[in-house]
Amino acid sequence: MESGDEQDVPESKGKKKRYHRHTPRQIQELEAMFKMCPHPDEKQRMQLSRDLGLEPRQIKFWFQNRRTQMKTQHERADNCALRTENDKIRCENIAMREALRNVMCPTCGSPQSSEDSYFDEQKLRMENSRLKEELDRVATITSKYLGRPITQLPPIQPLSASSLDLTVGGYGNPVFHPSSLDLDLLGLGPPSSAAFPFPAISEMERPMLVELATRSTEELIRLAQADEPLWTRIGRDGREVLNLDAYERIFPRQSQQFRSPETRVETSRDSGDVFMNSLALVDMFMDSGKWMELFPTIVANARTIELVMPGMDGSRSGALILMYGEFLGLSPVVSSRELCFLRYSQQIEQGLWVISDISVHFPRDNLLPSCTKRRLPSGCLIQDMPNGYSKVVWVEHMEVEEKNPIHQLYQDLADSGIAFGAQRWVATLQRICERIACQMGNGNSPRDLGGVIPTAEGKRSMMKLSQRMVSNFCATLGSSTGHRWTAPAGLNDVGVRVTVHKCSDPGQPNGVFLSAATSVWLPLSPQAVFSFFRDERSRVQWDVLSNGKAVQEVTRITNGQHPGNCISLLRAAMNPSYPNESNMLILQESCTDPSGSLVVYASVDLPSVNVAMSGEDPSFIPLLPSGFVVTPTGGLGRGRERRPAPTQVVGHPGRCSPWLFRSW
CATH class of the missing domain: 3.30.530.20 (START domain)
Structure with missing residues (x-):
């Protein structure tokens, strides 16, 4: 956009235009006119041109720049208001956490019982949900006014791990311990914490x-x-x-x-x-x-x-x-x-x-x-x-x-x-x-099964959702993320491991979950094992909850040159015992490379899938993934015979929908 201060002076090639600033009187008159009419028509611009001694195009450019400046000022004010609202919600959240942390029984003065803490926790979650809905409503109204989404809100700073454990009944809280779940026979204990201090680096x-x-x-x-x-x-x-x-x-x-x-x-x-x-x-x-x-x-x-x-x-x-x-x-x-x-x-x-x-x-x-x-x-x-x-x-x-x-x-x-x-x-x-x-990319691969996801934004949103599913699945196998895998009594030789963890983060189902994993040798090549697990036509042979009926692939998104690198949305056969599960789908991502292969899947309800396909943020869609890891052989090593690929099976039996229940 050209400046309103530009003089309409002819210029030769290689010479710069000359500029001058408007006089105080000209600016005063323009500002007065802007307050009355921010969008003057051609007749009004001609009148201002004669009164102020400016070219009509200079008048036009001045008003364009002034409207842009005014829009920027409104945007900053709206952002400040949203920041204030966000800070208010954060302060109220912290205050509620501290109140729950220090709550005492009014009768005996002792710490509140675990049952009362549980209900207070649920109240806190409901209040936080209401506050978030209020913030989303304000942000939606503001984005409609600005004509674009609000992207400049400051992120909410997470609380320390110790404070979080005390307020939501984590494993660091003496009130809540895995022993209360009668799982001592599994040898489960409190998992290791991912938050630990590092000393500051000195100048020396x-x-x-x-x-x-x-x-x-x-x-x-x-x-x-x-x-x-x-x-x-x-x-x-x-x-x-x-x-x-x-x-x-x-x-x-x-x-x-x-x-x-x-x-x-x-x-x-x-x-x-x-x-x-x-x-x-x-x-x-x-x-x-x-x-x-x-x-x-x-x-x-x-x-x-x-x-x-x-x-x-x-x-x-x-x-x-x-x-x-x-x-x-x-x-x-x-x-x-x-x-x-x-x-x-x-x-x-x-x-x-x-x-x-x-x-x-x-x-x-x-x-x-x-x-x-x-x-x-x-x-x-x-x-x-x-x-x-x-x-x-x-x-x-x-x-x-x-x-x-x-x-x-x-x-x-x-x-x-x-x-x-x-x-x-x-x-x-x-x-x-x-x-x-x-x-x-905005286009579709010839191997994609299209016609379901309407836009490129919907495709990217589905890929982000699946990426989070795979990342959560792999992180479950680690130890620093709050999991500690132990062998149940008498099952150590067969490689079975179990862990208990509590999910409270956005994007994960809320509750306490039991995860189980085991490893087996299969007399097949890694490629054959991977193809068997990723093919929806063979799913009925290993998924006991498919009721012996075929699983239909609704859509497919290609992730790379190998046909096995893809994201699939599967519609599972309805279980007569669970008629409410008819709106459940299975999100599955398969990936393979020379180092190994993965097939990871999780059940997703139909409304959540529609949210992702529309291109909206899928960060809050709950996922609880299960899957298989197919690892190639390690070679001969120590004089032992070369054996087929080990396959790692990870499932999440426990508080979950029937599609996610796995008994290994």
């Missing part, structure tokens, strides 16, 4: 951390670019592992002389082309939330502890952060690995980046006696390629000392380094980048 420690990260990056670059004799190929698949003798000669460390005899060294390297440019990848690696979304089947939990050093000139180059991460083995019988590490990003040259990680000690290491681990220089080189692709070279190097024996079904996978190796990271990265590309 920062230079030491920067030096450690720099040396780690230099070593990683050499490891990523070197060939024999530093790297050798083993196995039928030609996996690359470090020649430890050559490595220790090139990179001598004093700590290697004191390595425990029980310490296992895991090394691997892999590379692949990824459908995402280097800048986008680096941005996702340096953001803990985006990093979890990029590796949902590996990273169960992550957080940025502290920014040690910002990037140069506002970029990611030279940025150093202290991070916490929990890495999954996709089975409760394979201990997840919780690490605290430095992550450093550096642009080596145009289009070439390095992301390096190196472990540092943190206080919670002493609380994890089952597994001692240290991540040596690991990470990846990212090289831009034509057509938006990037070549990623990944290096994994870790020292692990398992103090608890690994279940025999997964011992080959762990010993060979496949369970947490570079091949798994690269394969997952390639698959998720394909999924992101499909989610951002």
